[in-house]
Amino acid sequence: MSMQFDLTEEQLQVKHMVREFAEAEIKPHVMEWDEAQRFPRDLFFKMGELGLSGVIFPEEFGGAGMGYMEYATVIEEVSRVDGSIGLSLAAHNSLCTNHIYQYGTTEQKEKYVTPLASGQKLGAWALTEPSSGSDASGMKTTAARRNGGWLINGSKNFITHGISADTCVVMAITSREMRSRGISAFIVEREREGFIAGKKENKLGVRASETSSIIFEDCWIPEENILGEQGRGFVNAMQVLDGGRISIAALALGIAQGAFESALKYAQERNQFGQAIFNFEAIQFKLADMATQIDAARLLTYRAAWLKDQKRPTTKESAIAKLYASEIAVKVSEEAIQIHGGYGYTKDYPPEKFWRDAKLCTIGEGTSEVQRLVIARQLVSS
Ligand SMILES: Cc1cc2nc3c(=O)[nH]c(=O)nc-3n(C[C@H](O)[C@H](O)[C@H](O)COP(=O)(O)OP(=O)(O)OC[C@H]3O[C@@H](n4cnc5c(N)ncnc54)[C@H](O)[C@@H]3O)c2cc1C
Secondary structure, three states: OOOOOOOOOOHHHHHHHHHHHHHHHHHHHHHHHHHHOOHHHHHHHHHOOOOOOOOOOOOOHHHOOOHHHHHHHHHHHHHHOOHHHHHHHHHHHHHHHHHHHOOOOHHHHHHHHHHHOOOOEEEEOOOOOEEEEOOOOHHOEEEEOOEEEEEEEEEEEEEOOOOOOOOEEEEEEEEEEHHHHHHHEEEEOOOOOOEEEEEOOOOOOOOOOOOEEEEEEEEEEEHHHHEEOOOOHHHHHHHHHHHHHHHHHHHHHHHHHHHHHHHHHHHOOOOEEEEEEEHHHHHHHHHHHHHHHHHHHHHHHHHHHHHHOOOOOHHHHHHHHHHHHHHHHHHHHHHOOOHOOHHHHHOOOHHHHHHHHHHOOOOOOHHHHHHHHHHHHHHHOO
């Protein structure tokens, strides 16, 4: 069996292109968007032109026709500069658009995936509810048959792009007795009556990524908007999350890389006791540990992405990558603050934002505790 640790020429080109874009178009605005909690919708049109809104979808559906290795690279490079934009791209690509691409009919793919993948439209994916997060199948939102379509009632919580999305994939109960096998997925367009954007969350981190609740009040959609088989919505959502978690691992990896680079630079520039603080072994050991953790997270993330590209199961490997990368992103960015001393505690230097953003990664798309449950179950499944 051969092992390959180098990115291909094409993957390297993608990496460099996204790095240049992030440095030029995102970096100058990072703190302004963070402070104002401004979601830069226009940036998504630009990212769409570069293929970043549809990395993993075929060109016939408006995508860039690339795989998860390239996708992980894109999310990593964007998040190295701003985790908010990384999170928004991830929710748009691998949750909303991918759910429609994986389980939609050809007509649904043409109608919805094409504008989403090309960046013309923005996507949201609504699973979480006020009283059901980790226990997502405990949802209360219902979809009942009415007038040749479905009537959706209920509310969703913490939805990325809950206010700005044009297209939303919504999980709702179609048969309560069937429990998780009685949950179905639906495509709901923003302009549907009864689709009401709720409160925008005032968050610790990833503040430029919009997060809000959505309320569905007698929101009617036609029969053709059911996504996938009736009753398979929850199972399909879990399969969508297997891919999504690779992007959260890449998001964490990018944040850790950004924090590490700022700490390494600062350690060489900052003098105390007549020399650069990098010369102190205590600082060197911190940086060595950070570099080691980032390397391990990158290998785990790329392994999961590679397996996904081979169309092999990734439930365990995605959860391992997501768990490890998220946890080390928090540690690495915290150490980056420490290396910056008092300056690291101010908003004039990057580490505090990396740390705030990193924390999301241990919560979104399944908390670290839930990842451990997923991994443990896989250890004993045949
Ligand atoms: C910025 C942001 C963006 C998000 N975007 C989206 C989105 O686009 N779409 C969407 O559907 N959701 C989204 N979410 C929701 C996210 O997926 C949930 O917050 C997450 O799954 C946790 O659910 P919860 O917040 O209800 O926490 P809870 O499930 O209430 O968990 C609270 C605590 O209990 C622990 N816990 C729960 N069950 C167990 C258990 N069985 N064993 C051990 N510990 C347990 C958890 O790990 C956690 O520490 C987003 C969240 C955030 C913060």
